[in-house]
Structures are given as C-alpha cells and as structure tokens.
Amino acid sequence: RSLTPAVLAVALAVGLAAAATLHGSLDGERTHVAHAAAAAVGVGALAVAAAVAGGWSRAVSWGIALLAAGYAISVLGEGSRLDLTAPLFGALLVVTAELAYTACEWRGPHAVNRAAEVRRWLRLTGVVALGALIGLGALGLTSAWGAGSPAVLVAGGAAAILLLVLVAMLHRQT
Secondary structure, three states: OHHHHHHHHHHHHHHHHHHHHHHHHHOOHHHHHHHHHHHHHHHHHHHHHOOOOOOHHHHHHHHHHHHHHHHHHHOOOOOOOOOOOOHHHHHHHHHHHHHHHHHHHOHHHHHHOOHHHHHHHHHHHHHHHHHHHHHHHHHHHHHHOOOOOOOHHHHHHHHHHHHHHHHHHHHHHH
C-alpha cells in the first residue's frame, strides 16, 4: 500500500530536480551556478528517495529543502528576476513532501480510515491549488506594476500572509 505514494514522491522529486537543472542551464546561468543548482537538487532527490525507501520521515524535510534551495539557486543565480514557474514548483514541492510523508506513515501499522484519507487529500489539493493561485497572483501583480511600486510591496505582503494562513490551516487540520 505504501508503494504508490512512495513511487509518486520519488518520481516527482526526480522530475523537480530535472526541471530545476534544466531551468538553470537553459537560462544561460554561469557554469558554477548551474552546477551548484544541479548538485543541490540531485542530493535533494536522493534524500527524498532514501527517506521513502528507509521510512525515515525526518529526512524528507531535508530532501525537500535541498530541492527548494537548488531551484532558488537556479532562479536567482544571475540576479533577481520574476519566474512564473515558482508557484507551480512550490505546489509540487508540497505534493512531493506529502506523498513522501504518507509513504513513510503507511510503512508502519496504520489504521485505514478511507473517509479521513479522502478529506486529507482533498484538503491538501485545495491548499496547494489556492497557494499556487496566490503565488501566481502576486507574480502577475509584480510583473504588471514593476518591482519598485509600493502596491507590489503590499500585494507581496498580502500574498505572504495568505500563504502563512494556508500553512497554519493545513498544520492545524493534519
């Protein structure tokens, strides 16, 4: 039973690592920046795979953190700029983490409550979709008004607050 979320988590981690590596290399990043990003996401994907294979739920967060850091390196390596794939990447990181934690949880004795699991996955889907929409909205406002506008700072602050509220809601309900 734990094999399905485990395979999906590892596949998503490898896919995110490949996407971040391609992102850095296709954007014309300097070689050392592209290598640093590739190393971080590669180790992150391996950490997620090892965590899922060994049932070490504490190692999942390290893998997700390395995937996120590698992506950030690939985006910001040549200077700050807007990246419209960031909300999608962030949403997929959340899904990868949840699948990996689920795979670790289901390895041990686990009482099956189908209704609770359906609610859990529906809630997670809603949080991920809403988070991606908030992120895309903030990026859209930033690209429309320019990075120096006070309205952008207000929109960015509101988006950050909304994302924190979503994380708090998810934490409280799980």
